[in-house]
Amino acid sequence: MKTVHEISDLTGLSIRTLQYYDNIGLLKPSQYSASGYRLYDDDSLTVLQQIMLFRELEFPLKDIKTIISDPDFDKNKALEDQIELLRLKRDHIDKLIVHAKKMLEKGENAMSFDVYDKKKLKEYAEKAKESWGNTAAYKEYERKTEGRSDEENAMLGNQLMDIFREFGCIRSGLPESPEAQEKVSELKGFITDHYYKCTDEMLKGLGQMYAAGGEFTENIDKAAGEGTAAFVNKAIEIFVENNR
Numbered sequence: 001m002k003t004v005h006e007i008s009d010l011t012g013l014s015i016r017t018l019q020y021y022d023n024i025g026l027l028k029p030s031q032y033s034a035s036g037y038r039l040y041d042d043d044s045l046t047v048l049q050q051i052m053l054f055r056e057l058e059f060p061l062k063d064i065k066t067i068i069s070d071p072d073f074d075k076n077k078a079l080e081d082q083i084e085l086l087r088l089k090r091d092h093i094d095k096l097i098v099h100a101k102k103m104l105e106k107g108e109n110a111m112s113f114d115v116y117d118k119k120k121l122k123e124y125a126e127k128a129k130e131s132w133g134n135t136a137a138y139k140e141y142e143r144k145t146e147g148r149s150d151e152e153n154a155m156l157g158n159q160l161m162d163i164f165r166e167f168g169c170i171r172s173g174l175p176e177s178p179e180a181q182e183k184v185s186e187l188k189g190f191i192t193d194h195y196y197k198c199t200d201e202m203l204k205g206l207g208q209m210y211a212a213g214g215e216f217t218e219n220i221d222k223a224a225g226e227g228t229a230a231f232v233n234k235a236i237e238i239f240v241e242n243n244r
Contacts, residue, residue: 001030001039011048022214026065027051027203050075051081057089065205146197156194161223163187167232168224175235184239187232200240207236 008015021027022038026049035201040048047068056063094157143152154243164185170179184203189200191206198206210216220229 001041003033003041004029004038007040007045007048011052013052013055020053020212020214021223022067023131024061024070024209024214050078053086057082057085062209072195088090147193160190161219164224164232165224166222167235171228171231172226175231176238180231180235181239181242184232184235187236188239200243203236207233 002010004015004018007013007018018027018038022029027044030041030044031039033039041218050068051064054067056060059067067078130224148156154161163183167183170177170183173180188198188203191203196202210229217229220232
């Protein structure tokens, strides 16, 4: 077992980053010490290596979480695709280096913008991501969002934020109150109706992301008031526990 400090020293990731991964359910510790410190085993390190490879390839954390939490996730296939993506990325960087040297030697005569094109890399990444994220929820999300205009997406985003604003109006109360629990049910229903079937487990993961201290927390608290994201997370935890 390794502590969070040892993992930080080993990987170069900050302790805060590892804590954030835990908070959003991306990389949970294998167990906790008697003093409450996070501990990681070899399996956790294997998962962390996958996360770091995906991050090196500039995948968003939410996509990584969807990919590696899929029970059908094929680690070997993912590694093969990651190797190919890294090779494409290396080739792209090599071309940039050659181009930069020509600019240094020839100045404006080396004008060319083809080397900045990442189309091939992006196309392969999208194809690979589709194979990794081939879950029922992913397919349902694609089906429900296909053909939506930017205006429709913006409208749904505003409606979702309205739910958080309503949470903000009751955040001084108890998260287990009927009002708060009814609002959680509304949130779950909204996600199911417009994006994908939101199971209690998914809902719990979303709550953790809302309160993890990143962009989600900032946006929710900015719109609905300081502490709203944490309140929503607590209300969701109680909702899920009551449904067991």
